[in-house]
Amino acid sequence: MTKFAIGVDLGGTYTKLALIDTSGRISRRAKLSTTAYKTRGELVSAIVSEVKAVLEKTHLSPNALLGVGIGVPGLVDFDRGLVYTLTNVPGWKNTPLKGILEAKLKVPVLVDNDVNVMTLGECRFGAGKGAKNLVCITLGTGVGGGIMIDGRLYRGCTFSAGEVGHMPLKEEGLSCNCGGYGCLERYVGNRYIVEEIRGKIRGGSPTAIKGLVNGDLSAITPEVISKAALKGDRLSIDFWNTVGKRIGVTLAGIVNLLNPERIIIGGGVAEAGEPLFKSIRKTVHERALPVPKKAVKILKARLGNEAGVIGAAALFFNPKG
Numbered sequence: 001m002t003k004f005a006i007g008v009d010l011g012g013t014y015t016k017l018a019l020i021d022t023s024g025r026i027s028r029r030a031k032l033s034t035t036a037y038k039t040r041g042e043l044v045s046a047i048v049s050e051v052k053a054v055l056e057k058t059h060l061s062p063n064a065l066l067g068v069g070i071g072v073p074g075l076v077d078f079d080r081g082l083v084y085t086l087t088n089v090p091g092w093k094n095t096p097l098k099g100i101l102e103a104k105l106k107v108p109v110l111v112d113n114d115v116n117v118m119t120l121g122e123c124r125f126g127a128g129k130g131a132k133n134l135v136c137i138t139l140g141t142g143v144g145g146g147i148m149i150d151g152r153l154y155r156g157c158t159f160s161a162g163e164v165g166h167m168p169l170k171e172e173g174l175s176c177n178c179g180g181y182g183c184l185e186r187y188v189g190n191r192y193i194v195e196e197i198r199g200k201i202r203g204g205s206p207t208a209i210k211g212l213v214n215g216d217l218s219a220i221t222p223e224v225i226s227k228a229a230l231k232g233d234r235l236s237i238d239f240w241n242t243v244g245k246r247i248g249v250t251l252a253g254i255v256n257l258l259n260p261e262r263i264i265i266g267g268g269v270a271e272a273g274e275p276l277f278k279s280i281r282k283t284v285h286e287r288a289l290p291v292p293k294k295a296v297k298i299l300k301a302r303l304g305n306e307a308g309v310i311g312a313a314a315l316f317f318n319p320k321g
Ligand SMILES: [Zn+2]
Pocket: 165, 166, 176, 177, 178, 179, 180, 181, 183, 185
């Protein structure tokens, strides 16, 4: 019998659900607006109703459902299914989410951090398929990471492993919102890189970017900078070289430390594509040790917006957890 799990991707803006089979196929989806619910209790009730609705519509036999996996944007005690805090979703401090959902749904529930869940999804069904040792990083407003060692997620002793964005890049550096300074995120986070290039344009650097956004510098995104780079715009090419170098230096350290088979890069900034990846690969090649650097492949994430729901369901598909 084909087995299924429901994956829930609880995000700051939307909460997405999907019914997924053990080969990663999505057969049903639902989407809620996270911000439409005023309290934690209301959002949990809405998730419970959606899960029940999916099960009713699909007439799934109860023993075909392995459970409900849920990925959340924050720090989670995976063993207890306890959410410590969520970033950008207020009112979730110390929520025993696994216990609450299991009592209401009467099926097994697993709760994990969203980047861990994405890592698991990419490893089972995306760019990491077939690999047992990999590191996944997300380049967005924040920079996150997940680590798989021998086919298992490595969560660390307090479930906070994988914070690639807060690996110090500079001994002395700009202060970061984590309380530290010189962190990678402070130099490659979406907002910071867009600010940095705006500064260069305002300072008079000639560039094709201005034309691409019709002079509206607030419309600059990583994709725009990439488009300009692909057209041969000097400022944009140099800029991606610099950003890729910062990421590559950090990844060279990760390659030397963990010897992964693959490094998978996702998130909005990864949409910059080849101009960025070329610079990252070049830097890793220049800076990492000869043996591990030959073994590692640096790839773009493949599951895109589906990574959250697929990975959350995959919490039930991974025999070793
Ligand atoms: Zn930091």
